[in-house]
Amino acid sequence: MPAVSEETTDALARDVFAFINRLLTSGHRELFIAMEKAELSITQVKSLHILSEAEEPMSLGAVSDALGLSLPAISRSVDGLVQRGLVKREEDPRDRRSKLVTATGRGRAAYERLSALRLAGIRTMIAELEPGEQQALAAALAPVIRRLGL
Amino acid sequence: MPAVSEETTDALARDVFAFINRLLTSGHRELFIAMEKAELSITQVKSLHILSEAEEPMSLGAVSDALGLSLPAISRSVDGLVQRGLVKREEDPRDRRSKLVTATGRGRAAYERLSALRLAGIRTMIAELEPGEQQALAAALAPVIRRLGL
DNA sequence: TATTGTTATACTCTATAACTATA
DNA sequence: TATAGTTATAGAGTATAACAATA
Numbered sequence: 001m002p003a004v005s006e007e008t009t010d011a012l013a014r015d016v017f018a019f020i021n022r023l024l025t026s027g028h029r030e031l032f033i034a035m036e037k038a039e040l041s042i043t044q045v046k047s048l049h050i051l052s053e054a055e056e057p058m059s060l061g062a063v064s065d066a067l068g069l070s071l072p073a074i075s076r077s078v079d080g081l082v083q084r085g086l087v088k089r090e091e092d093p094r095d096r097r098s099k100l101v102t103a104t105g106r107g108r109a110a111y112e113r114l115s116a117l118r119l120a121g122i123r124t125m126i127a128e129l130e131p132g133e134q135q136a137l138a139a140a141l142a143p144v145i146r147r148l149g150l
Numbered sequence: 151m152p153a154v155s156e157e158t159t160d161a162l163a164r165d166v167f168a169f170i171n172r173l174l175t176s177g178h179r180e181l182f183i184a185m186e187k188a189e190l191s192i193t194q195v196k197s198l199h200i201l202s203e204a205e206e207p208m209s210l211g212a213v214s215d216a217l218g219l220s221l222p223a224i225s226r227s228v229d230g231l232v233q234r235g236l237v238k239r240e241e242d243p244r245d246r247r248s249k250l251v252t253a254t255g256r257g258r259a260a261y262e263r264l265s266a267l268r269l270a271g272i273r274t275m276i277a278e279l280e281p282g283e284q285q286a287l288a289a290a291l292a293p294v295i296r297r298l299g300l
Numbered sequence: 301t302a303t304t305g306t307t308a309t310a311c312t313c314t315a316t317a318a319c320t321a322t323a
Numbered sequence: 324t325a326t327a328g329t330t331a332t333a334g335a336g337t338a339t340a341a342c343a344a345t346a
Binding site for chain 3: 209210211221222224225226229242245246247248249
Binding site: 008009010011012013014015016017018019020021022023024118119122123126127129130133134135136137138139140141142143144145147148150 | 286291297
């Protein structure tokens with residue numbers, strides 16, 4: 001019962017696909033260079049991401065589940081972050097088998113810097129669009145973002 | 151001299167960022183499962199991609215440059231594709247040091263199948279949007295796609 | 301000599317298995 | 324016994340270095 005034909009949805013999907021590809025290829029070079037310079041792996045950046053946004057300390061198992069990676073992979077990844085003071089790791093007093101990890105101020109700042117780089121890449125591409133195109137895109141995306149709770 | 155304020159551009163960039171993240175996380179699980187089943191690495195899929203779209207045979211060096219990976223990595227990656235009949239590799243008659251590689255029919259078909267999966271993930275998310283949202287998004291993206299030559 | 305691609309080797313990141321310590 | 328995390332080991336994929344063939 002869609003009020004939009006399947007062909008239209010398909011065409012839109014292809015457009016979104018092309019748009020994403022363009023954004024991904026255009027904006028990620030600087031990000032990867034920055035990650036290399038900071039000696040952070042992709043997993044470490046992702047870990048910093050969820051820990052930066054987490055309201056409360058997380059166990060390693062919770063991080064492992066959130067990222068869909070094995071516990072050993074997370075253990076080693078977080079270990080590197082702890083050694084550089086980007087993450088704090090301490091025993092859970094209520095279950096001493098478990099370790100609670102939190103992003104430190106420095107860790108949050110490091111993630112913010114990388115996130116800003118990624119955003120800058122997208123902004124550069126958007127700035128190349130005509131003002132009218134930007135406005136139409138903003139108007140079209142805003143309600144979608146709001147409705148999806150992003 | 152933009153007719154759109156910087157704050158507006160920033161807000162739009164953030165929306166696009168959120169939208170992309172949602173699309174990437176939503177649609178890629180099936181794709182990775184399919185890749186695993188086909189025993190194709192990311193590099194092999196990317197190689198199939200550019201070879202499928204290439205008008206003419208490419209040298210290994212050209213593939214290496216296009217993907218930003220080392221020649222040995224491409225050599226091994228393509229070797230696997232050749233062994234499975236997805237890519238044809240032959241000496242360049244005009245420079246016998248060079249090998250020319252082309253996607254075979256089977257190789258193109260394999261790439262098309264994976265590409266369709268990725269598109270399906272995006273389409274699923276788009277189908278969740280209200281008809282009006284879809285129409286606004288389509289109207290906003292179409293001119294952008296056309297102007298960027300995508 | 302310089303260049304194209306391959307083979308050798310070392311490194312990073314991951315997963316499974318074995319282990320330690322708590323529960 | 325079961326569970327959280329760590330350490331041991333093996334596998335995939337990449338890069339640099341050494342090599343072979345051709346220019």
